[in-house]
Amino acid sequence: MRHATRFIGAVLLVIFTAACGQGQQTPAGGAGNEAPASVPVAAPAAPATPEAKDLVPKIDPATLPVIEAKLGIAPNAAPPVHRDYPAKVIVKVEIREVVKELADGVKYSFWTFGGAVPGPMIRVRRGDLVEFHLMSHPGNTMAHNIDLHAVTGPGGGAASSFTAPGHQTQFSFQALNTGVYIYHCATAPVPLHIANGMYGLIVVEPEEGWPGVDHEYYVVQGEFYTKGDYHAQGLQPFDAQKAIAENPSYVVFNGRDASLVGDRALPAKVGEKVRLFLGNGGPNLVSSFHVIGEIFDAVYAEGGDAVSHDVQTTLIPVGGSAIVDFTLQVPGTYILVDHSIFRAFNKGALGMLKVEGPEDTTIYSGRQADEVYKPEGTPPAEGAAPVEATPPAEGAAPAESAPPAEATPPAEATPPVEATPPAGEQKQY
Numbered sequence: 461m462r463h464a465t466r467f468i469g470a471v472l473l474v475i476f477t478a479a480c481g482q483g484q485q486t487p488a489g490g491a492g493n494e495a496p497a498s499v500p501v502a503a504p505a506a507p508a509t510p511e512a513k514d515l516v517p518k519i520d521p522a523t524l525p526v527i528e529a530k531l532g533i534a535p536n537a538a539p540p541v542h543r544d545y546p547a548k549v550i551v552k553v554e555i556r557e558v559v560k561e562l563a564d565g566v567k568y569s570f571w572t573f574g575g576a577v578p579g580p581m582i583r584v585r586r587g588d589l590v591e592f593h594l595m596s597h598p599g600n601t602m603a604h605n606i607d608l609h610a611v612t613g614p615g616g617g618a619a620s621s622f623t624a625p626g627h628q629t630q631f632s633f634q635a636l637n638t639g640v641y642i643y644h645c646a647t648a649p650v651p652l653h654i655a656n657g658m659y660g661l662i663v664v665e666p667e668e669g670w671p672g673v674d675h676e677y678y679v680v681q682g683e684f685y686t687k688g689d690y691h692a693q694g695l696q697p698f699d700a701q702k703a704i705a706e707n708p709s710y711v712v713f714n715g716r717d718a719s720l721v722g723d724r725a726l727p728a729k730v731g732e733k734v735r736l737f738l739g740n741g742g743p744n745l746v747s748s749f750h751v752i753g754e755i756f757d758a759v760y761a762e763g764g765d766a767v768s769h770d771v772q773t774t775l776i777p778v779g780g781s782a783i784v785d786f787t788l789q790v791p792g793t794y795i796l797v798d799h800s801i802f803r804a805f806n807k808g809a810l811g812m813l814k815v816e817g818p819e820d821t822t823i824y825s826g827r828q829a830d831e832v833y834k835p836e837g838t839p840p841a842e843g844a845a846p847v848e849a850t851p852p853a854e855g856a857a858p859a860e861s862a863p864p865a866e867a868t869p870p871a872e873a874t875p876p877v878e879a880t881p882p883a884g885e886q887k888q889y
């Protein structure tokens with residue numbers, strides 16, 4: 461059996477190598493999907509390169525219905541498009557430079573799309589014509605623009621949208637590709653504009669839409685470089701040296717420490733399906749996005765249309781995205797983290813999803829035992845009183861649902877329930 465597997469593997473390798481070779485013969489600039497007719501194709505059932513999507517049908521802008529975009533304000537996603545025809549979608553976004561809280565007692569001078577970090581979530585349908593209006597509040601001090609990664613065209617719209625304070629600009633683009641795309645300011649110095657919070661997501665739905673879910677949330681990671689350390693109080697200026705060294709004081713979701721914690725946790729119920737539209741504005745750090753205690757049923761990796769199933773942690777590149785879908789079976793508090801874990805517990809990259817509903821003790825039992833463990837041959841400590849297993853204090857939250865305050869050990873660092881031997885085995889000690 462093992463030999464057979466190896467043999468099949470070798471054959472596949474040969475076919476794959478041959479197929480790649482053919483791909484290299486494709487003239488540059490071609491779609492590369494079809495081998496020349498004269499070249500024999502070794503594996504007709506397995507195309508050498510992925511199929512290209514159908515081209516977006518031509519549109520006549522003059523005949524399109526005109527729709528004002530409904531934007532999503534984080535953590536709420538923009539509503540689904542629910543349309544089976546292309547439209548001209550008007551998007552209006554105002555740039556505002558605002559001083560807001562980055563953490564409790566900590567202020568920062570943000571540059572924003574729409575007054576918040578991230579900027580509003582924009583949602584259109586593949587093939588739509590997007591008419592983009594960028595307004596800059598007269599009180600702003602800097603010129604800004606926008607580079608939308610969903611744009612096919614130079615600069616993603618940056619040059620066409622360069623907008624001085626007290627001005628408004630307009631350009632349009634057709635959304636040719638499905639996916640979840642970051643937008644950001646691209647005015648020099650670009651890193652500073654992004655570091656100050658100028659990013660958000662534009663989602664281009666496939667023509668047929670995505671499967672429906674019960675909740676769609678909008679979460680964008682980004683880091684902030686302040687002169688003071690994490691939680692140093694007062695108005696904190698930007699620290700260029702920390703930014704160049706990629707050593708942020710804060711790594712947060714939705715532009716603020718604890719933006720999804722406590723009363724601001726994302727709500728859901730047992731039995732519901734949740735979809736997260738995830739982005740990473742950076743400016744520097746790739747995110748290893750994980751939800752503690754959940755497995756993603758589906759991940760649209762990098763916001764594209766390739767769907768992976770049964771994923772624990774997904775990478776979100778800077779200037780990139782992902783969609784994750786999962787169903788909730790068990791109530792409790794689920795912790796959203798960047799699994800580069802010091803960021804989660806020491807720099808703010810931590811959020812919560814609070815799930816209410818009935819327990820299912822088959823799927824997850826909760827703690828079944830906590831008894832004294834004394835391996836054979838362990839001498840009793842001199843004069844030590846026998847240690848009784850201490851029941852948790854009444855009213856104390858279980859580790860899984862405890863809000864990880866600074867001094868609280870992280871949920872993952874607590875002795876995992878799985879490590880506790882079943883009660884039957886434990887009795888032999």
Ligand SMILES: [Cu+2]
Nearest residue numbers: 604645647653
């Ligand atoms: Cu800017």
